[in-house]
Amino acid sequence: MRKKRKITIKDVAKKAGVGVGTVSRVINNNPHVKAQTKEHVLKVIQELGYLPNPHARRLSSGHTKIVTTIFPQMVGEFHQLLLSGIDSELEKEGYTSFVYPLYSENRYNFVRESSDFVLGTDGLIVDALNVDQLLLQFIPKNMPVVSVEYESEMYDSVLVDNYYGGMLAGDYLANFDEEIYIITHKKEGQLESTVFEERVNGFIESIERKGRKVTQIFEIQLDWLQAFNTAKIIFSNSKKCAIFAATDYFAFPVLEYARVVGLEPNKDFHLCGFDNLTLSDILNITTIKQPIVEMGSIAGQILLRKILGYVRKPQTIVLKPELILRKT
Amino acid sequence: MRKKRKITIKDVAKKAGVGVGTVSRVINNNPHVKAQTKEHVLKVIQELGYLPNPHARRLSSGHTKIVTTIFPQMVGEFHQLLLSGIDSELEKEGYTSFVYPLYSENRYNFVRESSDFVLGTDGLIVDALNVDQLLLQFIPKNMPVVSVEYESEMYDSVLVDNYYGGMLAGDYLANFDEEIYIITHKKEGQLESTVFEERVNGFIESIERKGRKVTQIFEIQLDWLQAFNTAKIIFSNSKKCAIFAATDYFAFPVLEYARVVGLEPNKDFHLCGFDNLTLSDILNITTIKQPIVEMGSIAGQILLRKILGYVRKPQTIVLKPELILRKT
DNA sequence: CTGAAAGCGCTTACAG
DNA sequence: CTGAAAGCGCTTACAG
Numbered sequence: 200m201r202k203k204r205k206i207t208i209k210d211v212a213k214k215a216g217v218g219v220g221t222v223s224r225v226i227n228n229n230p231h232v233k234a235q236t237k238e239h240v241l242k243v244i245q246e247l248g249y250l251p252n253p254h255a256r257r258l259s260s261g262h263t264k265i266v267t268t269i270f271p272q273m274v275g276e277f278h279q280l281l282l283s284g285i286d287s288e289l290e291k292e293g294y295t296s297f298v299y300p301l302y303s304e305n306r307y308n309f310v311r312e313s314s315d316f317v318l319g320t321d322g323l324i325v326d327a328l329n330v331d332q333l334l335l336q337f338i339p340k341n342m343p344v345v346s347v348e349y350e351s352e353m354y355d356s357v358l359v360d361n362y363y364g365g366m367l368a369g370d371y372l373a374n375f376d377e378e379i380y381i382i383t384h385k386k387e388g389q390l391e392s393t394v395f396e397e398r399v400n401g402f403i404e405s406i407e408r409k410g411r412k413v414t415q416i417f418e419i420q421l422d423w424l425q426a427f428n429t430a431k432i433i434f435s436n437s438k439k440c441a442i443f444a445a446t447d448y449f450a451f452p453v454l455e456y457a458r459v460v461g462l463e464p465n466k467d468f469h470l471c472g473f474d475n476l477t478l479s480d481i482l483n484i485t486t487i488k489q490p491i492v493e494m495g496s497i498a499g500q501i502l503l504r505k506i507l508g509y510v511r512k513p514q515t516i517v518l519k520p521e522l523i524l525r526k527t
Numbered sequence: 528m529r530k531k532r533k534i535t536i537k538d539v540a541k542k543a544g545v546g547v548g549t550v551s552r553v554i555n556n557n558p559h560v561k562a563q564t565k566e567h568v569l570k571v572i573q574e575l576g577y578l579p580n581p582h583a584r585r586l587s588s589g590h591t592k593i594v595t596t597i598f599p600q601m602v603g604e605f606h607q608l609l610l611s612g613i614d615s616e617l618e619k620e621g622y623t624s625f626v627y628p629l630y631s632e633n634r635y636n637f638v639r640e641s642s643d644f645v646l647g648t649d650g651l652i653v654d655a656l657n658v659d660q661l662l663l664q665f666i667p668k669n670m671p672v673v674s675v676e677y678e679s680e681m682y683d684s685v686l687v688d689n690y691y692g693g694m695l696a697g698d699y700l701a702n703f704d705e706e707i708y709i710i711t712h713k714k715e716g717q718l719e720s721t722v723f724e725e726r727v728n729g730f731i732e733s734i735e736r737k738g739r740k741v742t743q744i745f746e747i748q749l750d751w752l753q754a755f756n757t758a759k760i761i762f763s764n765s766k767k768c769a770i771f772a773a774t775d776y777f778a779f780p781v782l783e784y785a786r787v788v789g790l791e792p793n794k795d796f797h798l799c800g801f802d803n804l805t806l807s808d809i810l811n812i813t814t815i816k817q818p819i820v821e822m823g824s825i826a827g828q829i830l831l832r833k834i835l836g837y838v839r840k841p842q843t844i845v846l847k848p849e850l851i852l853r854k855t
Numbered sequence: 856c857t858g859a860a861a862g863c864g865c866t867t868a869c870a871g
Numbered sequence: 872c873t874g875a876a877a878g879c880g881c882t883t884a885c886a887g
Contacts (some may be wrong), residue, residue: 205667207880218858223882246562250667254591254642255880257862259581265647267625273610275603282601286631295637295644297595298626302607303614309623315581316623319593338531339578369861424809460787481752535864546874551866561872585866590879 206247213410215243226251226304239367264294265320266502269310271327271391272302274421274448276476277473277491278326281347282503283323284495294321301328307390322502327392343505345498349392355505356515357497360398361394364487364520365401368471370483371522372441373409375469380433382426382453383445385418398445398473398487414440421450429458440468447472447479447486454482454527477525483526490518534575543571554579561590561662592622593648594830599655599719600630604778605819606654609675612823613652616726616831622649629656639664646670650830658682671833673826677720683831683833684843685825689722692815692848693729693771696799699813699850700769701737703797708761709762710754711773720834724817726773726801742768749843751780758784768796775800775807775814782810782855798855810853818846 208226212219217240224232225240227312232240234406238405243249270278278298285296297320301307309316314337317323322343331353332348337338338344346356372379381402382405384395399416406413417432419425426449433440434456444450450472454464464483472479475488497516540547540638552560553568560568570578585591594617598606601675606626613624625648629635637644642665645651650671653661658674659681666672667836674684700707709730712723727744734741745760747753754777759769772778778800782792790796792811800807803816825844832839 205880209880219881220859220883221857224857227882231856232649248667250642250646250665252586252880253647254582255863256643256882257863258580258586258861258865259880259882261863261882263582263647264643273601273603273607273626275601278599279628282628285630286633290633295634296629298601300610300626303611305614305618306623314578315584315592319581319591337578337689339576352730423806428808476859478751506783533864537864540874547865548867548875549873552873555866559872564872580864583879584866585879586881587864587866589866645885 200356205252206249208251209250211240211243211247212503213250214247215240223316239351247463262506263320266294266296266322266324266506267320268296268298268324269326269328269333270298270300272421273298275302277474280491280496281326284492284497285502287492287496288499292503292507294503294506296324309332310334312348315339322370322506324498324502325349327394329390331390333390342493343502345502345505347494347498348394350515351513353513355513356499357494357501357518358515359489359494359518361397361520362401362404364473364489365403365445366405367401367487367520368398368400368473369405369409369444369523371524372443372469372471373406373411375441377439377441377469378414378437379406379411379443380414381443381445382429382433382449383416383418384421384449395445399443402443402445413439419449421448422492423448427452427456434460434462434468438462442468444470444472447474447476447484450486450512450527451478453484454484470527471522479523479525483505485525485527487520488523489520494518533580534577536577536579539568539575539577542575543568590613590834591648593672594652594654594834595648596624596626596643597656597661598626598628599656601626608819609654612820612825613827613830615820615824616827620803620835622829622831622834624652635661638662640696641665650834652826652830653677655722657718661718664766667812672685673830673833675822675826676722678843679841681841683829683841685822685829685846686843687817687822687846687848689725689848690729690732692801692817693726693731693773694733695729695815695848695850696710696726696771697730697733697737697854699799700771700797701734701739703769705769705797705837706742706765706822707734707739707769707771708742709744709771709773710757710761710777711744712749712777715748720729727771728801730771730773733813748778749774749776751776755780755784757781760788762788762796766790766795770796770798772798772800775802775804775812778814778855779806779810779811780801782812792855799850803851807851807853813853813855814851815848815849817848822846 208219211222317337344354351354410428417429430453472486475486479486539550645665655676672682678684745757758781800814803814807814
């Protein structure tokens with residue numbers, strides 16, 4: 200019993216009594232095939248159970264119709280929104296995107312040390328990472344890349360004005376005669392983007408312009424419990440406080456802790472998040488809204504253009520965030 | 528000014544004065560190359576900025592060293608845990624995995640209607656989906672596939688005993704003299720897995736064995752607000768109740784709502800979730816723990832074996848969940 | 856509308 | 872240790 204040889208386009212051509220070119224045209228839905236021929240070839244394909252080899256197609260056609268989207272991690276809602284924005288554009292040209300989250304050392308290495316990885320699909324969208332450093336090694340000049348949430352020096356970038364967003368939060372929280380605290384994400388490794396720094400800097404700028412100052416800044420990891428414990432510290436320092444959570448993910452635990460100890464938002468304290476996730480809406484948290492889906496669709500659009508060959512020098516597109524005033 | 532032709536292995540070979548085979552051996556780290564030759568070739572590669580074409584490599588080598596992991600959506604923690612389990616095994620052989628979340632119609636279509644998609648990487652891990660239906664179209668017999676959280680009739684499956692998990696929850700909540708409610712996920716489309724049904728069935732079985740019965744079952748979408756509103760309904764029906772949330776994602780809003788209206792867990796009501804996510808630990812919610820990482824690593828291990836050619840008939844591996852007793 | 860053939864850029868026995 | 876050559880399985884002008 201010998202190994203079943205994989206059936207190829209040649210087998211189909213022979214059995215159908217046509218040339219391989221014709222079979223190729225059929226599987227690619229090329230309109231220049233007589234309806235009759237096409238039908239027949241299709242039947243033979245069925246009978247033989249023929250499946251085109253994607254690697255061969257990609258080698259000769261030169262494209263994969265796939266884009267890789269690199270995220271620092273998979274946190275859920277934010278990434279799904281961004282991705283659906285990206286999708287909305289890619290779909291127009293029959294493209295789709297794979298996700299590659301970089302939550303581990305090994306995953307970093309794959310991106311940094313394997314050119315196959317980088318060149319394996321038609322383009323790259325990189326979110327919230329120092330893409331210039333990340334892709335230093337293996338980037339041919341013509342590889343389409345778009346950076347999101349990080350201002351690249353080499354590629355098109357689409358960002359939200361995080362500094363301005365921070366200012367919006369500052370303008371809001373400076374209204375209250377309370378001690379001002381910041382809870383932000385501690386940057387780990389130099390490949391992470393600087394969005395959090397920008398938010399914090401904008402916030403501080405606004406606060407100082409108003410002649411106020413920030414009592415304390417807490418830098419923590421992206422972790423529910425750490426934020427919860429930070430809230431504990433803040434509230435034990437001063438009951439009356441205004442807290443800027445540089446991401447909604449930190450605002451939730453803060454609100455949670457406040458509830459546990461019976462503090463009432465908009466009375467005992469104020470809180471402003473960043474991101475405008477669904478949960479902020481439900482929990483009625485004041486926050487800074489980023490146009491996440493729009494950011495994705497712009498990134499997708501730019502990438503698609505580059506893939507299709509519209510060359511142009513890199514630009515940076517900056518979207519404006521807005522304050523969503525709610526009950527905290 | 529003419530288009531810069533892409534530089535290939537031939538260019539390197541010519542400039543280095545060696546055969547293409549030698550260049551190939553160098554870039555593949557084949558040990559049978561004289562150190563001197565290797566060094567020289569490497570230098571030429573540098574100078575020319577040569578980057579091997581991954582499609583060509585894949586066509587002739589026959590593999591991509593990549594696996595595709597298909598999730599129904601990207602919810603965050605659960606998937607990251609599962610993926611890290613999968614990674615832990617794949618990494619041993621230099622493999623990594625791309626994520627393909629199926630949160631949209633279009634994404635379903637890519638999987639179902641494109642053989643390039645299915646055959647584009649060396650193997651598939653499919654989570655919580657009816658993989659037998661999903662992959663009906665384009666699956667050659669030798670394509671390595673492993674199903675997670677769904678018992679496939681065609682492929683290896685690794686599951687948690689959800690029925691048993693449901694029973695554990697039932698055994699726990701039946702202890703209290705309270706009205707019993709279930710909040711579960713409404714299955715949308717026949718491609719979703721049946722884990723929720725199994726959890727619910729196990730739960731009911733246990734409850735009935737104890738001579739009790741379930742007052743009402745709520746089937747909702749995977750949505751914070753819907754769960755929150757469901758809690759509202761339940762608590763307005765009967766103050767004293769025992770709630771089984773078929774996923775922790777539903778348990779969080781329930782607890783939240785209870786807090787809002789001043790109901791105390793383990794006194795005014797009881798609550799048991801499912802999944803044991805970090806937040807359940809923090810919020811002190813009693814839940815059913817699934818060995819998520821283990822599930823991933825077993826799936827990764829099986830897939831890897833199939834890729835490497837260890838054929839064997841499909842098996843189903845069932846892991847046991849356990850009750851994590853906390854303060855609800 | 857269709858076939859024969861060149862070409863995509865590698866890997867891998869094979870022979871030395 | 873190394874080179875020449877076949878082969879991987881397609882797509883795409885080209886000629887008809």
